[in-house]
Amino acid sequence: MSGHSVTANASAMTETVIAALVDAIGSGSVLTDPADRARYESDWRNRYSGTASCVVLPRSTAEVAKVMSICYEARVAVVPQGGRTGLVGGAIPQIPSVVISLERMTQIRAFDPLGMTLAVDAGLTLGAARAYAGEHDLALPILIGAEGSAQIGGIIATNAGGSNVLRYGMTRQRVIGLEVVLADGRIWNGMRSVAKDNTGYGLQHLFIGSEGTLGIVTGAVLQLSPAPRGVVTALCPVPSIDAALSVLLKLRAAMPEALVAFEFMSAATVALIASQRPDLAAALAISGESGACLLVECEDFTGTDATQDRMHDALGNALETGEISDALLAQSVAQRDAIWAFREAISFAQNGVGYSVKNDVSVPIGRIPDLLAQGSAAIMAICPDAVPICYGHLGDGNIHFNVSPAVPEASAALQGCEPQINAALADLSEELGGSFSAEHGVGQSKRDSLSRLRSGPELEMMRQIKAALDPLGLMNTGKLL
Ligand code: 2HG
Ligand code: ZN
Known part of the structure; x- marks a missing residue:
């Protein structure tokens, strides 16, 4: 068969599938015009792009199921899509596919104040779910910068982490119940609102973090928690990574139950933000010379000044011993917001x-100093025009070991070195007893790191699970495995 007739058959099949999809969920829910499709075909960084043969916008689980069974019958690849805020290209088609966006599925299905559970559609944004919990004096403690766009289905499919x-x-x-449309269009209703359910395999855990390769998450029951009465937030320049770890020990000892965020920004990261967001830096009296900084946050459930006082004392002690060189303790909501805005500005600052x-x-937290030193040395050896931009969730051992060009003109050189840099950092983190992908998937x-660094049985089990749930290999083809 010639290449020409394969293409002709593929496009004839696409036309038939699109007609069936329009028939099933209506023409207003099937986007075929290139201009309408465009925003679903690349990520927010414009780092990944692909082709959607069409984009479907189902309004219900039943509609997702219809779409899936049509695609399954026609052997057409599908890409489930949430808010496209991911960083590894997981939601962007690698081969021409039907993109299934959940953005029209935004209902709150049920709220149980007694059980502190919230049942939602997968397309609801994380920000909206958090706001709903907050209105009922409860919290959904998943803290990521992209909460305004990231959708519940996406954060479940990627098992998002964040700062808490x-x-x-x-x-x-946070996920106790799940609803999933399977590759062949069957619906699995696992929307149970109970904390305890020991009835065989914990199937929901297969789908959490599966990056849309096994099924499409269409609904979830989320476990909420009591809302704190207040938060205490501080920004502290810190002379070294070893000092930062001492501060962690000190704060944990002083307030073991209260510490909810312990974020690190290297000196180069702080200088980058200060250069791109001078407004935020000025508001916090931070400059390009401030050096590395910690962002520390504690929650208060007492409604008194007790937590603030304990944090004040612990940071005062760290100041005396030289473990931090200054401490800005937020005195207002606006100041707290400015501290977080500074931290969350990093990804955009890098784009700039x-x-x-x-x-x-x-890596295990004690190995972070080795990770930073050895990783930075490896990067400089591979690409001397690069600047490591290291920051992230130090309190749980997760560093975003990013790299920017020293000057914008060095971008092409950096891009050329990317595979080598990624391989070196992946090897190093595994050698130090950690993971090459902590929270971004x-x-x-x-994908190359997964196949290179995971052992035989681990990869085999993953492939067997994939084959069992997606026998035709149509779900998010080319991702993960
Ligand atoms: C964060 O912690 C996110 O800010 C994004 O995980 C990290 O842009 C990044 O590399
Ligand atoms: Zn992160």
Whole structure:
């Protein structure tokens, strides 16, 4: 068969599938015009792009099921899509596919104040779910910068982490019930609102973190927690990474139950933010010369000044011993917001200075100094025009070991070095007893590391699970495995 007739058959099949999809869920829910499809075909960084043969916008689980069974019958690849805020290209088609966006499925299905559970559609944004919990004096403690766009289905499919993991765990710990449309269009209703369910395999855990390769998450029951009465937030310049770890020990000892965020920004990271966001730096009296900084946050459940006082004392002690060189304790909501805005500005600041290489690694916390020293040396040896931009969730051992060009003109050189840099950091993090992808997943960008660094049985089990749940290989083809 010639290449020409394969193409002709493929496009004839696409036309038939699109007609069936329009028939099933209506023409207003099937986008075929290239201009309408465009925003679903690349990520927010414009780092990954692909082709959607069409984009479908189902309004219900039943509609997702219809779409899936049509695609399954026609052997057409599908890519489930949430808010496209991921960093590894997991939601962008690698081969022409039907993109299934959950953005129209935004209902709150049920709220149980007694059980502190919230049942939602997968397309609801994390920000909306958190706001709903907050209105009812409860919290959904998943803290990520992209909460305004990231959708519940996406954060479940990627098992998102964020800045509160040291206290509340990953997204996995928040999900107690799940609804999934399987590759062939069957619906699995596992929307149970109970904390305890020991009835065989914990199937929901297969789908959490599966990056859309096994099924499409369409609904979830989330476990909420009591809302704190207040938060105490501080920004502290810190002279070294060893000093930062001493501060962690000190704060944990002083307030073991209260510490919810312990974030690190290297000196180069702080200088980068200060150069791109002078407004935020000025508001916090931070400059390009401030050096590395810690962002520390504690929650208060007492409604008194007790937590603030304990944090004040612990940081005062760290100042005396030289473990931090200053401490800005937020005195207002606006000041707290400014501190977090400074921290969350990093990804965009990196975009402002050219090509950025993203690595998201974890090691046992005590090995972080080795990770930073050895990783930076490896990067400089591979690409002397690069600047390591290291920051992240120090309190749980997760560093975003990103890299920017020293000057924008060095972007192309950095891009050329990306595979070598990624391999070196992946090897190093595994050698130090950690993971080459701590919270961002595998997607397209870390697939090589997965096949290189995971053992035979581990990969075999993953392939067997994939074959069992997606026998035709149509779900998010080319991702993860
Ligand atoms: C964060 O912690 C996110 O800010 C994004 O995980 C990290 O852009 C990044 O590399
Ligand atoms: Zn992160």
